[in-house]
Amino acid sequence: MSKVKNWHLQREIEYPYDESRPKKQWAIVFDLNKCIACQTCTLACKTTWTSGKGQEYMFWNNVETKPWGGYPLAWDLRILEKLGRQAWSEKGEYQGKTIIEAAPETERVLHWAPTDDDWMYPNVGEDDCGGGTQDGGGHIPNTPHDKWFFYLPRTCAHCTYPACLAACPRKAIYKREEDGIVLIDQSRCKGYGECVRACPYKKSMYNPYTRTSEKCIGCYPAVEQGVQPQCVVNCIGKIRVMGFINPPWKAREDNPVDYLVHKKQIALPYYPQLGLEPNIYYIPPVHADRAYLRQMFGPLVDGAIQRYKELPRDPVAHGLLCLIGSTDRIMHRFDVKRGIAAGFDEKGEEIVRVPVTEPVVERAAFDPKYNAIRNNTP
């Protein structure tokens, strides 16, 4: 076992291989306040990558309703239950064990093994509320109320310390040096399913037709051309941005992902306590139950929500939020000047430019020239 640095946990953790951070690390930031569970991302991914035999129930991108939904069934509760109660310090240092540190002697990773039945209900629990229920469930007697739910879109997190990779005895899984994308070598995999057992996020899936395991490939053919993944560019709610994240000691304020995660500290990794340094980051939903959010995002969630609520008063942050969803290219840098937000590619060339506030044009309701009533349908 090596000792490696995990900045999500603010401490060193144990991992079977040495620390070896990629040159760039693929990452997605999701604003959970904006996701509408339209599943466009899920379908964009499915039609691109997993419409073949053996992939019928395979969703590399899925969107589930929290707290009741989960694909596969209760994936998060089951690993949390195995891990047991663990502690965080107030400042965000994790004092508990990761799933690798808590592994039994005969295993590489603490895990539960999903079965076919667990994968059978991709959208179980959809729109089911958490919080107290009355009158058989749906009745909300007053507002503000204690009922809540939120949508959680998920892809593979292309973890810095992937459990899937750690668990594969054939070394068929590798993490790319150029962009940190984690791939299963489809010519070496023998279908042992160790990664399917080990990934706590359950993002490695078994294909019974090819008899190999498959997982999200981070849309690497697009990423190699400077284009964001399918689930990002097709997002209806414009809740996602894909880019490259630096560790905090190399963070750059003008990098969109670094800005949201490090500078503003409004986006957090989910279930960081599992110890993999997952590279999908979430802006937590402001209205959901805090105890639940602390379990999912750790003790920094309260501060993140506080700062998110202050964003509208910050012109730079406001500008960046306008850029999200405005380009299919990968932004390596952004700036906001004189009311205009602009994004730049790796070479520094401008790829997108948007006004921070859309100009307002007022038109009369009636057009005398065409003798027509104008309506506001965009």
Place this chain on the structure above:
Amino acid sequence: MDRRRIVPFALGAVLLAACSNKKPPTTTEEKIEPLKELSAKKVSVDLATPDPGAAYWQDVPAGAATLAAQPMITPRPSISFTEKLIIQAIHDGTRVAFRLRWKDTEKSEAGHLGEYSDAAALQFPVKDGPPPLVMMGQKDGPVHIFHWRAQYQRDEEKGKPDMKDLYPNASVDMYPLEFKEAKALNANASETEKFSPGVAEGNPQSYVKKGVDEIIAEGFSTSSVQKGHGSAAKGEWKDGTWTLVVSRPLAIEGGSTLRPGAKGNVAFAVWQGGKGEVGSRKCVTMFWTPVSIL
């Protein structure tokens, strides 16, 4: 040696002597001697088509090898599901055949997620001289493995299962990326399946298997499937026991060779798929067994 262990051995020997030697040995007979060394006598039958139930096995002496849960790397089984493997060996001048028997309460041929295949493997050093590490060899000490899976045998007998075989009640409208052979007249198998990653990559795992996989390894995590050399296998599961015959050419260029009149080495592994054994979750012999080709 402690007394309690001597007694059953002695008793076993008496019972064995009392038995008629007409009946083929079965795993229920606990009195088979522990295996120290294998001798493959020459027989005048063609071993190219393995036959686990053939009468000629009745006269071949058997030894019982002790297996234990693979102890070297994780993940590994927490208990030894297979502890005893009964082994016989014969050769026909060009091929050597090994007959293995072990207890397994259920027959497992894999298929769905989390279902693994029963399997067994024989391992030989590639180079002459002192054998390399018994656990999959070592750098510059390659081993040649013959890996049989019940799943491969099922494939050979019934074809590779399609989704309809695995999930008879599933309903699928269409597979948009699948070429229909009727429409793509010149499409060959690799074209019709070019969007099935394992198939498109030529992963042996994704194809119909014949007999055994031949594998070369130089230590854990290094095994890779090679082009086969005409090795063959046939297993039969009955009443909680697998009987498997693996036959291989004596001489394999670029692989392992066993020479008549000389001594080689062999090691064994067994996987009980129904117990979740796959990959490094297996039971193995902890030592090389010398094998003489007489």
